[in-house]
Structures are given as structure tokens and as C-alpha cells.
Amino acid sequence: MYAIGGSANPTINSQGNRFVAPNNRFSKEVTKYEDAAESQWKHWNWRSEGDLMVNGAFFTASGGGASSSYARASSLSARPSSLVGSITIAA
Numbered sequence: 001m002y003a004i005g006g007s008a009n010p011t012i013n014s015q016g017n018r019f020v021a022p023n024n025r026f027s028k029e030v031t032k033y034e035d036a037a038e039s040q041w042k043h044w045n046w047r048s049e050g051d052l053m054v055n056g057a058f059f060t061a062s063g064g065g066a067s068s069s070y071a072r073a074s075s076l077s078a079r080p081s082s083l084v085g086s087i088t089i090a091a
Contacts, residue, residue: 016078052081
């Protein structure tokens, strides 16, 4: 299982999300790089900033800016991941 997947050089900017991993130790990774060798996907721009990882969930970042903050991709700013529960309580 994974929450975010892609192929063909996608750009992923994940910000302010909450990812809850299942108890299965082999199903903790949030990301899945589809049909690509590491030599390809390590250049894709996948970033996580301010995401909340629960129960061992982890995000494999890649690309040029993977370890630093990225510029806002839209005019909307993300809310803190700690608010996800209260924002989505009635969803």
C-alpha cells in the first residue's frame, strides 16, 4: 500500500498532510515510484514539508530540492499537519 505514486517524471509537493501507516512493517512507505529504476526516479522532484508521519510511515524524497524547503506551488498555503484531525472530523 502507498499513498502517493507516480511514473513518467512527476513532480510531487506534499505539504501539511497526515500519513498513518498500517501495522504491517512492509507497508510503511508513503511513496511508490512506478516502473522506474532508482537511476531515473532519484531525479524526479518529490518533496515532503510539514507532513505528519504516524506509526512509522515514511516519505522517500527525491530530486534537486528534496532536502530543502520548496517554493509554494500554488497561491494556497498549507495548514499545519497537526490540524488534519480537526479539519477532517466530519469528512
